[in-house]
Amino acid sequence: MIEAVGLTKRYGDKTAVYNLSFQVRPGSVTGFLGPNGSGKSTTMRMILGLDNPTSGQVTIGGHPYRRLPNAPRQVGALLDAKAVHGGRSARNHLLSLAQLSGIPARRVDEVLGVVGLQDVAKKRSKGFSLGMGQRLGIAAALLGDPQVLLFDEPVNGLDPEGILWVRNLMKALAAEGRTVFVSSHLMSEMALTADHLIVIGRGQLLADMSVTDFISANSADFARVRTPDTEPQLREKLGAALTGAGGHVLPEQDGALRVMGLPLPRISDLAHEAGVRLWELSPHQASLEEAYMRMTQGAVDYRSTIDQKAGLQQPLPPGAEPPMPVPGQGQPGWYAPPPPQQGGQPFAMPAGGPGAPAGPYGGAPAGAYGAPGAPAGQGAPGANPYAQPAPQAPAAQPPAPQGQAPAAPPAPAAAPTATPDASSPAADTNQPEDAR
Structure with missing residues (x-):
């Protein structure tokens, strides 16, 4: 089990993760969702000991990753499929990892068969496609037959057959009692793969609940x-x-x-x-994508002005706001955290209290209309001839002159980035990579 308690990470005056607490339990696939820059990659790096938290802690099976005996045989991870020496063949890459962790060489051929790369095992990885690189990264994560697995965008670059294979693999691993933590931006795939969701926005926890409860709480049929x-x-x-x-x-x-x-x-x-x-x-019935868009629309850092013109952020009718439970905070209604403050200050927190598989890696993939509301992401449907006229809200700014587009919101200042060595912990002085 993965457990984070009060996890906070700051890079200079930028707060990437603030007071994040959650648990990833074995026996189910847990999806890790959030907009770009929300802190997902930083969180996964702290779980794997690649970044040190500013405060709080995260443990795997009750121990920090760096204190786990022979960690590669207990935890497998895919964070960057490109972290491979291009001059090595797929088999030699996995063989070097196996020798470092005391894993028998026969295991290399087993995982190559699991991911379908046995026919190209002797080819250099620099000639691999994006999808083949993803498969090689998944093979490296499975090498030690670990009980805890973390995957960051595992279906990136895969064709439909490969996506289906990854989905079945995740479900089969969880059905064996393993802890499976998956980050992805493909809402349709998460709806088919994940049993539980952890959603963050601007480094803070927005939701920690089952997929069914998440859709029900953040949308209306x-x-x-x-x-x-x-x-x-x-x-x-x-x-x-x-x-x-x-x-x-x-x-x-x-x-x-x-x-x-x-x-x-x-x-x-x-x-x-x-x-x-x-x-x-x-x-x-609303989809996971619609519910996700509704919850995270206030935590998106980069938004096109065209989206605003199209009415994609149009609020629900009066009285149609569904409640959105935020675990540990008890806030009724919808909540999105504000942008981080300057000078390394934390975010301003709201008031309130805190079937069995056929083989070891195979297997088959496994409303009431009473609450008014509408899913997010729907374009402006037009005027409602049946509703009473609502009072006009005061204009936030004067309209733009005719023929001139409204001014776009100012872009956030770009933070310098540094790419740490994938084989060693990153120094805390580095700025965070773009979180996915």
Whole structure:
């Protein structure tokens, strides 16, 4: 098990991780999510002893990584698939790692077979594609048959067959009782692979819960309703009936209605009472991507002005904000941490309290409509003819002159970076690499 308690890391006046506490338990795949620059890579480097935390601690099986006896046989990791000497063959690369850790040479051929590189085992790694390099990095992580595994973007560069293989591998490893910690930006893949999620933003914990609970807490389901296209008056009549019954109705671009706050049976009954024929009445459950975008939209450092113009950050209707539990803080409603303060000061914290596999690495991959709301990432659907007009908010700034685009927000100052040697701990004086 991996356990972090009060983990904090500062590089000069930049706070990369602040007061981060979580547990990664064995027997399940734990996804590690967050925007670019949120501190994911820094956190994984501290877990593996490549960076020293400024304060707090992180342990594996109750011990810091550097105090683990023969750590490569207990912990396997893939952080950078390019950290390979290009002049060495795949087999010689793994053989050198095995000899350093006292692992039998026969294990090298085993893991080459597991990752499918047995036919190119004698080829130099500098000629490998990105996907082949990923497979070689996964083979190195599996070399010691460890109980704890960390993977940073393991499907990067893989084709669909390779992605499916990695997904099955992760699930099989977890089913054997191992601790599997996976960082990825592919929300669709995390939804199929992970059982539990740890989400961070600007170095702080945003969520620590199951995938199902995460989606439920950070999104709201809705129903799509469609009436005959040749009878637009029926659409207006149904919209008025649904709004009068307490539903929130939004028109969609294809002519359908998005209905929130009413269960499907109630929508059907209201349509029947109003004498409206329905061509479609279907449920919609938010995806992991939609829920993730909603939670992290306030923790994104780099945002295109085009996204803002398209209304991708449009808030939910009044009263439709779903609660977002933040473990250890007990804050109702949505919360995103503020940007780090200058001078090495920590973030300002909110008020409140804190099937069995066929082989050792094989195996097969394993709403109620009551809460109003809408998933994030949806473009502006248009004006709602059924809602009462809302009071106008004061303009934050005067409009730009005609023909002139609004000024883009100022870009954050670029921090100098240093690339530490992948084979040794990084010095704390270095600036952090771009966290993925």
